[in-house]
Amino acid sequence: MKDDNKQPPKGTLLQIAKAVFWAFFGVRKQSDLDSDASSLTPAQVIIGGLIGAALFVMSLIIVVKIVT
Amino acid sequence: MNVTEANSVVLRKLLIFTVIMFGFGFALVPFYEKICEVTGLNNLLQADTLVENTQVDTARWVTVELDANTRGLPWQFKPLQSSVRVHPGELTQVVYEVRNNSDREINGQAIPSYSPQLLGKHLKKLECFCFSKQVLKPREVRQMPVQFLIEPGLPTDINTVTISYTFFELGNDNTASLDINADQL
Amino acid sequence: MAAVHDHDIAHAHDHHPTGLMRWLTSTNHKDIGTMYLWFSFIMFLTGGVMALTIRAELFQPGIQIVNPEFFNQLTTLHGLVMIFGAIMPAFVGFANWQVPMMIGAPDMAFARMNNWSFWLLPPAALLLLGSFFAPGGAPAGGWTIYPPLSVQMGMGMDMTIFAIHIMGASSIMGSINIITTILNMRAPGMTLMKMPMFVWTWLITAYLLVLVMPVLAGAVTMLLTDRNFGTNFFNAAGGGDPVMFQHIFWFFGHPEVYIMILPAFGIVSEIIPTFARKPLFGYSSMVYATASIAILSCIVWAHHMFTAGMPVTGQLFFMYATMLIAVPTGVKVFNWTATMWRGSMTFETPMLFAIGFIFLFTLGGFSGVVCAIVPIDIQVQDTYYVIAHFHYVLVSGALFAIFGGAYYWLPKWTGHMYDETLGKWHFWLSMFFFNLTFFVQHFLGLAGMPRRIPDYALQFADFNMISSIGAFGFGLSQLLFLYVVLKCIRGGAKATAQTWEGAKTLEWTLPSPPPYHSFETPPVIR
Structure with a gap:
């Protein structure tokens, strides 16, 4: 999953996941943001966001199943 | 590509998206019915099946x-x-x-x-x-x-x-x- | 340079018409912004008169001024007029004025469509208000137009449905315009992450609008065919389900709440750094939190329907999701507070409104978290507690931000400083009377007073009287705002280009008032 040899547009999966996670929390360091802005494409962020939302929904459903 | 062309590309995409979302509103109807069916909610028109051996609680009215x-x-x-x-x-x-x-x-x-x-x-x-x-x-x-x-x-x-x-x-x-x-x- | 070329074609003959034709045919973003703002102010006064009639009726127990049917029409139309006529067009007006100037664009992307999306609004408003004169009167089932009531009502309901269609089309066109402008027309060097917060919040809001407005259009279309063409989407007898309407409606309705508050966040995020003379704390966090709020807002809709009948699993899911949405919102409040921390603050009217916004919006946010808890919500559903909650986020949230933004940019728009003393009076009167009106409604709600009812039991009398006095004070204070604005337009001290010492965004590099066509040559962004 890592293409470190080609730096510009592609971000690593981990980087997308981190960006999306912090986006959901609503906090992001300026330095991280700058690296996100330079290496992630909008499509990656949107797809990552949708997957993140789906995961969030599923984790909530699991919590609900556990407590009921 | 100049700005006018770029703008109409965005316009077209957003219009398509709008139409899709309008359709999505209607697609919620069968989706809702499916959810009700799967979860067994809102079951008004079907007979229930009797579980065998129901205990009659004669002490209660x-x-x-x-x-x-x-x-x-x-x-x-x-x-x-x-x-x-x-x-x-x-x-x-x-x-x-x-x-x-x-x-x-x-x-x-x-x-x-x-x-x-x-x-x-x-x-x-x-x-x-x-x-x-x-x-x-x-x-x-x-x-x-x-x-x-x-x-x-x-x-x-x-x-x-x-x-x-x-x-x-x-x-x-x-x-x-x-x-x-x-x-x- | 392509932008300049494009612009020159759009305004090939620059001797624009005068008088009424100037406004009717204008494709200038500043003219259209002005019209949006005046339209929303007129609708604000209209909805305000309805609210005052409601409060006058509730001044004492018993039926005194209006009959119950008319009272219900008033509560319904007050909601629809304020949401679709006042708050939303006001923010679109701000976007029209500010977005092109803040990103260094000469105008909106689709200038003619911009004219069209504004001029759809007055007919829609006439249709909405005209429903009062239809046989059977205006819709009286609440602004949420739930079936079965909305299926049964008279012709006024059809007029309202058409009005919602038209206003929805207007919003969608406006949003498409704003998105395209922000994505394509930024001055060279203005990267997405250099955009002012207000532009960011509007970009995300516009996406939310194109996401959910069509869903509302679909829902009211189904209502229309149920009423007139014998379909059975929501008709229990024909195999439909009225609860389904609530799901579809709130799938639109909850993001709509954030549509009305995100641009307010944007305005406050411009005002606070200016008057604290510090850059916005955690700009990137603010962007991310806005996006997060937007996404989460789409998965919490059923918290409006806890009492409509829902499995406990569903209740818990929506309760948790709703409580978690408070986290990114809290991040924003924290960032505003941290921006003020150790800043060299001055308290001009825009700053007062911004601070009032943070203070009261947080209060409204907290009562929202209270309402998110299922057992409490079942208790306070449809009581004045809910009324108090959403007026704290919409009046002292959205509306205070609009006032703050108006005072902040009025010198830029008119070229004159507004009357600072009167502005401060407007703020303090609004602040005092707003709280007088709505704070006591928390107590009324907790004591069990139901909403949308013209009469009430005697034990609610004192608080209702206080609330009504507050409402009249608040309503009259807004006439002061009108006076300040008119005075500012007619004259006053000349405003400098930068106007505010701490103002940093692009529009402050233009003279006040800005030329009719600004940034025809894109500015250079550092």
Whole structure:
């Protein structure tokens, strides 16, 4: 999953996941943001966001199943 | 690509997206029905199956009040007895009578409603005129049974419950289409 | 340079018409912004008169001034007029004025469509208000137009449905315009992450609008066919389900709440750094939190329907999701507070409104978290507690931000400073009377007073009287705002280009008032 040899547009999966996670929390360091802005494409962020939302929904459903 | 072209590309994408979302609104309808079906919510038109060996709780009485209404159709609709006293778990049959007061054939559909709401969970209906549409010829009178039992699981602080039916007029085609006009209500 | 070329074509003959035709045919973003703002102010006063009639009726127990049917029409139309007529067009007006100037664009991307999306609004408003005169009167089932009531009502309901269609189309066109402008028309060097917060919040809001407005259009279309063409989407007797309407409606309705508050966040995020003379704390966090709020807002809709009948699993899911949405919102409040921390603050009117916003919006946010808890919500559903909650987020949230933004940019728009003393009076009167009106409604709600009812039991009398006095004070204070604005337009001290010492965004590099066509040559962004 890592293409470190080609730096510009592609971000690593981990980087997308981190960006999306912090986006959901609503906090992001300026330095991280700058690296996100330079290496992630909008499509990656949107797809990552949708997957993140789906995961969030599923984790909530699991919590609900556990407590009921 | 100059800005005008770039703009119309974005415009086209967003318009398509808008149309998709408009369709999505309508797609929510079958989606909602599917969810209700899968989760077993909103199951009004199917008979319940009797679990074998229901224990009758003879120590307890529940008063079942019967209610009947019509909405926008010239039928007279009433239960033959206004209430029954039953033991939880005991299979009971009550009879409703409906009379078509008009000179035309009318299709009607009865929709049940329970009070308290909780009753819906504990009421098992094995037979009901509300499971199918009723077609009444001019001036026809019909007696229709409802066979039900109330599960012993009904919370003990509930002593009186109400089962209510409302008849709505269906259109003459077989698809369940009903037109309630504002002036009829 | 392509932008300049494109612009020159759009305004090939620059001797624009005068008088009424100037406004009718204008494709200038500044003209259209002005019209949006005046339209929303007129609708604000209209909805305000309805609110005052409601409060006058509720001044004492018993029926005194209006009959119950008319009272219900008033509560319904007050909601629809304020949401679709006042708050939303006001923010679109701000976007029209500010977005092109803040990103260094000469105008909006689709200037003619911009004219069209504004001029759809007055007919829609006439249709909406005209429903009062239809047989059977205006819709009276609440602004949420739930069936079965909305299926049964008279012709006024059809007029309202058409009005919602038109206003929805207007919003969608406006949003498409704003998105395209922000994505394509930024000055060279203005990267997405250099955009002012207000532009960011509007970009995300516009996406939310194109996401959910069509869903509302679909829902009211189904209502229309149920009413007139014999379909049975929501008709229980025909196999439909009225609860389904609530699901579809709130799938639109909850994001709509954020549509009305995100641009307010944007305005406050411009005002606070200016008057604290510090850059916005955690700009990137603010962007991310806005996006997060937007996404989460789409999965919490059913918290409006806890009492409509829902499995406990569903209730818990929506309760948790709703409570978690408070986290990114809290991040924003924290960032505003941290921006003020150790800043060299001055308290001009825009700053007062911004601070009032933070203070009261947080209060409204907290009562929202209270309402998110299922057992409490079942208790306070449809009581004045809910009324108090959403007026705290919409009046002292959205509306205070609009006032703040108006005072902040008025010198830029008119070229004159507004009357600072009167502005401060406007703020303090609004602040006092707003709280007088709505704070006591928390108590009324907790004591069990239901909403949308013209009469009430005697034990609610004192608080209702206080609330009504507050409402009249608040309503009259807004006339002061009108006076300040008119005075500012007619004259006053000349405003400098930068106007505010701490203002840093691009529009402050233009003279006040800005030329009719600004940034025809894109500015250079450092």
